[in-house]
Amino acid sequence: xxxxxxxxxxxxxxxxxxxxxxxxxxxxxxxxxxxxxxxxxxxxxxxxxxxxxxxxxxxxxxxxxxxxxxxxxxxxxxxxxxxxxxxxxxxxxxxxxxxxxxxxxxxxxxxxxxxxxxxxxxxxxxxxxxxxxxxxxxxxxxxxxxxxxxxxxxxxxxxxxxxxxxxxxxxxxxxxxxxxxxxxxxxxxxxxxxxxxx
Amino acid sequence: xxxxxxxxxxxxxxxxxxxxxxxxxxxxxxxxxxxxxxxxxxxxxxxxxxxxxxxxxxxxxxxxxxxxxxxxxxxxxxxxxxxxxxxxxxxxxxxxxxxxxxxxxxxxxxxxxxxxxxxxxxxxxxxxxxxxxxxxxx
Numbered sequence: 386x387x388x389x390x391x392x393x394x395x396x397x398x399x400x401x402x403x404x405x406x407x408x409x410x411x412x413x414x415x416x417x418x419x420x421x422x423x424x425x426x427x428x429x430x431x432x433x434x435x436x437x438x439x440x441x442x443x444x445x446x447x448x449x450x451x452x453x454x455x456x457x458x459x460x461x462x463x464x465x466x467x468x469x470x471x472x473x474x475x476x477x478x479x480x481x482x483x484x485x486x487x488x489x490x491x492x493x494x495x496x497x498x499x500x501x502x503x504x505x506x507x508x509x510x511x512x513x514x515x516x517x518x519x520x521x522x523x524x525x526x527x528x529x530x531x532x533x534x535x536x537x538x539x540x541x542x543x544x545x546x547x548x549x550x551x552x553x554x555x556x557x558x559x560x561x562x563x564x565x566x567x568x569x570x571x572x573x574x575x576x577x578x579x580x581x582x583x
Numbered sequence: 584x585x586x587x588x589x590x591x592x593x594x595x596x597x598x599x600x601x602x603x604x605x606x607x608x609x610x611x612x613x614x615x616x617x618x619x620x621x622x623x624x625x626x627x628x629x630x631x632x633x634x635x636x637x638x639x640x641x642x643x644x645x646x647x648x649x650x651x652x653x654x655x656x657x658x659x660x661x662x663x664x665x666x667x668x669x670x671x672x673x674x675x676x677x678x679x680x681x682x683x684x685x686x687x688x689x690x691x692x693x694x695x696x697x698x699x700x701x702x703x704x705x706x707x708x709x710x711x712x713x714x715x716x717x718x719x720x721x
Contacts, residue, residue, distance in 0.1 A: 407711040540599070540639070544642045
């Protein structure tokens with residue numbers, strides 16, 4: 386799924402042709418952080434976005450547009466689907482629980498996202514998401530930290546995870562994710578020799 | 584042919600890393616230049632641009648190195664001016680390159696498998712950051 390502040394900017398610039406300036410985007414970041422932490426709900430996030438952007442739209446309507454625009458990145462899911470079945474995949478959602486119901490249907494083709502292995506960042510009720518969340522994720526995964534790999538599209542979060550000793554992959558695109566899985570010998574083909582240049 | 588564009592970054596500062604490879608690639612594609620070069624120039628004094636692998640461990644190592652060389656919590660002469668207090672960012676910036684040049688071959692960036700164009704921004708607070716991209720060639 387796209388990062389929530391970026392999703393908000395894309396929807397606003399697409400549906401309500403208006404350039405979202407940098408200062409307004411920083412307000413979106415702050416609101417999204419509160420959303421990730423469970424301090425506000427999805428509707429309140431949309432209310433804040435509408436107020437900050439000064440756009441004539443109801444928070445309810447914006448919320449609907451965000452949910453319809455939020456699409457999972459299928460190529461990434463296809464790479465995850467190639468992992469052997471003994472890997473347990475947890476989905477860590479910084480989207481709020483009330484939004485996820487509408488989004489989960491978009492993941493139906495990928496049954497490795499079990500409802501029992503779904504974590505909402507908001508449920509932890511943290512004061513600060515990073516780095517506090519990393520040891521909690523490892524605890525809830527029930528695996529040794531070094532056996533886990535966090536996959537995140539957010540560079541800063543992935544970097545902080547590594548600093549906490551949690552192996553992490555930055556999701557850039559499906560090709561690179563698959564290549565990383567091969568390098569980590571997580572895919573069966575990893576045993577095949579492959580040349581690479583650095 | 585010479586074409587110049589500007590990319591506005593979504594940077595939060597504090598040694599944040601932004602991967603602009605795809606944005607630069609789109610600029611090259613839209614330019615129509617088949618053979619030439621792209622200059623990517625960071626337009627500020629608190630960061631730089633490098634060609635490197637966008638891998639979290641590498642970024643963490645770079646951040647740790649800069650914190651050892653020029654820690655945030657140190658007295659810098661720059662602070663005597665009492666305008667801003669980002670001496671560490673200026674020192675680190677001096678150790679970075681403010682531009683990189685990428686060859687263009689057959690209309691695309693001629694980068695290696697693991698090479699990305701990464702902007703490192705070390706401003707203390709989030710602020711608009713700009714990178715100029717100049718494509719030249721034929």
